[in-house]
Amino acid sequence: MAGIVELHVPALPEYLQMVRSVVGAAASTGANLKPERVADLRLAVSEATTNAMEAHGLSGLEDRVTVRCDLSASRIEVEVADCGPGFDPNSLPSLPDVNSPDRLRHESGLGVSLMHHLTDETIVESHDDGTAVRLIVHFGD
Amino acid sequence: MDFGHLADWSSVLSDFRRSVRNQWVVLALTGELDLGSAPRLHQTVVGEVASGHHHLVIDLSGVDFMDSTGLGSIIGALRRVRSHGGDLLLVCTEQRVLRVFEMCDLDRIFVFHVDVDSAVGTPVRV
Numbered sequence A: 001m002a003g004i005v006e007l008h009v010p011a012l013p014e015y016l017q018m019v020r021s022v023v024g025a026a027a028s029t030g031a032n033l034k035p036e037r038v039a040d041l042r043l044a045v046s047e048a049t050t051n052a053m054e055a056h057g058l059s060g061l062e063d064r065v066t067v068r069c070d071l072s073a074s075r076i077e078v079e080v081a082d083c084g085p086g087f088d089p090n091s092l093p094s095l096p097d098v099n100s101p102d103r104l105r106h107e108s109g110l111g112v113s114l115m116h117h118l119t120d121e122t123i124v125e126s127h128d129d130g131t132a133v134r135l136i137v138h139f140g141d
Numbered sequence B: 001m002d003f004g005h006l007a008d009w010s011s012v013l014s015d016f017r018r019s020v021r022n023q024w025v026v027l028a029l030t031g032e033l034d035l036g037s038a039p040r041l042h043q044t045v046v047g048e049v050a051s052g053h054h055h056l057v058i059d060l061s062g063v064d065f066m067d068s069t070g071l072g073s074i075i076g077a078l079r080r081v082r083s084h085g086g087d088l089l090l091v092c093t094e095q096r097v098l099r100v101f102e103m104c105d106l107d108r109i110f111v112f113h114v115d116v117d118s119a120v121g122t123p124v125r126v
Helices: A013-028 A035-059 A101-105 A111-118 B038-050 B068-082 B095-103 B116-120
Strands: A003-009 A065-071 A075-082 A121-127 A130-138 B015-021 B024-033 B055-066 B087-091 B111-113
Touching: A003 A013, A013 A035, A013 A065, A013 A075, A035 A065, A035 A075, A035 A111, A035 A130, A035 B055, A035 B068, A035 B095, A101 B068, A111 A121, A111 A130, A111 B095, B015 B038, B024 B038, B024 B068, B024 B116, B038 B055, B038 B068, B055 B068, B055 B095, B055 B116, B068 B087, B068 B095, B087 B116, B111 B116
Parallel strands: B024 B055, B055 B087, B087 B111
Antiparallel strands: A003 A065, A065 A075, A075 A130, A121 A130, B015 B024
């Protein structure tokens, strides 16, 4: 099965669960994609969509966040796009070692590394007028 | 698809149940712990600590999804109770939730129990 599903959701946390559900349902139509990998993709999408919603919230933007699922015979690619001010994905601050007492002072900053961990490919393209995160999972792996 | 008109999805977000067992305040969460529900956990923990309850058990048995925002609220809870000489124990057996701790290497700084009985059997350090 191949096709595209595109969502335009308000940048409100109430819509996160729906985004996860739709992406999970789309990914489940992919041949041989194990439930564990679908769960991983749902989590990665939650991370990307959370970042997008926060980017809009911090900037006072009322634009909607776009989540686009592109399903082919061999893979699913989910793009999460926002209109926030962007950031440099290569200069994310590193977190203190887990044994350091300072580690507990960092409640955020885990999302991008989780996305890389959970997908086959995570591509972050960020500019002054927005960020697009592409999350790619290959079927049959 | 444009979903801006849709009604309330918040019913799927986490709910909380509070109880006190031995000297532990047990906060049992159900649902999903993410950007929508994490602020409520944060506020609940702030309220407990302000009321002098520094020994908390967060029961994640009923949580079927947690992302890094949810994890961040639990990190904050641990820091908050420890700063008051207290402690935080977690009850969690859901592999998908445990995996988030593991992927972030944070399973090493939390104490996990398989059920609430086990957690509240832990002596409170005064």
